[in-house]
Amino acid sequence: MADATTSRSDEMQATMPLRELTQVIRDAIMDGEYAPNQRLIEADLSLTFGASRAAVRTALLELANDGLVDRVPNRGSRVRAVTLEEAVEILEVRIELEGLCAAKAAERITDEEITELQSLRRQILATVDDSDLLEYSTLNQLLDRRIRDISQHRTAVSVLERLRAQGVRHQYRLAFRAGRAAVSAPEHAAIIDAIIARDPQAAEAKTRDHLLSVIKALKVLA
Missing domain, CATH: 1.20.120.530 (GntR ligand-binding domain-like)
Known part of the structure; x- marks a missing residue:
């Protein structure tokens, strides 16, 4: 039941195109709005950018491929700290x-x-x-x-x-x-x-x- 509620909640949110969502999060990281090693919580990002959690998750995966985000098993994502x-x-x-x-x-x-x-x-x-x-x-x-x-x-x-x-x-x-x-x-x-x-x-x-x-x-x- 909880899963169904979450799914409906996601569907009700305003949808932002995935490419735009990825760019917005990328810009926020590069502009210093998120600090190195800061956790990127999917639920918070979903509310901030008006996108589904599934879209946020996909955007974070793309940013991980670009070297801007670290995906930590069982702990979600965080901003990658470049030495x-x-x-x-x-x-x-x-x-x-x-x-x-x-x-x-x-x-x-x-x-x-x-x-x-x-x-x-x-x-x-x-x-x-x-x-x-x-x-x-x-x-x-x-x-x-x-x-x-x-x-x-x-x-x-x-x-x-x-x-x-x-x-x-x-x-x-x-x-x-x-x-x-x-x-x-x-x-x-x-x-x-x-x-x-x-x-x-x-x-x-x-x-x-x-x-x-x-x-x-x-x-x-x-």
């Missing part, structure tokens, strides 16, 4: 994939996209001058996303999205560290310059330089 050492390893893998995307972006960028990146370059540098670190972090994420979009390399982008999600917390910490933006902003500008110059080799090299700089800074942070 600093793991974050460095993730960046070492990302060097090759992001370098590839930057090179492809340099090959495939349109005149309209060049104008867009030029504008983004100005905004990134301006936020550093204004010490607006929150906006700076937002623009950095936008730049990374646009480079991946412009590259049109679906396989690299798919892998990168998973890797970036796993290491995002450590990069957030680094982005807000005093003086870090003044170092990374010119590195981002150099990547943009190479891409809009349609120079694949330079775009790949500048991307590599930037991520090596991030790795070095993370190790110092440790």
Whole structure:
């Protein structure tokens, strides 16, 4: 009887498409709304996001496959805690994939996209001058996303999205560290310059330089 009641309760809840539900929970984890090692209780998530517990369970399984959630036998799910050492390893893998995307972006960028990146370059540098670190972090994420979009390399982008999600917390910490933006902003500008110059080799090299700089800074942070 209890099972039937639960089933009816699930059916009565507003339904959110599974893909959207998964993305919403992913965003909440990446934005720090759920802390590392925090339990993710299916009933609570079901009420919070207006989805059935079955849909929540499926979303958590997908997020576990992406490395954002740990499924603990007989204890449910919890936010996966990525160590600093793991974050460095993730960046070492990302060097090759992001370098590839930057090179492809340099090959495939349109005149309209060049104008867009030029504008983004100005905004990134301006936020550093204004010490607006929150906006700076937002623009950095936008730049990374646009480079991946412009590259049109679906396989690299798919892998990168998973890797970036796993290491995002450590990069957030680094982005807000005093003086870090003044170092990374010119590195981002150099990547943009190479891409809009349609120079694949330079775009790949500048991307590599930037991520090596991030790795070095993370190790110092440790």
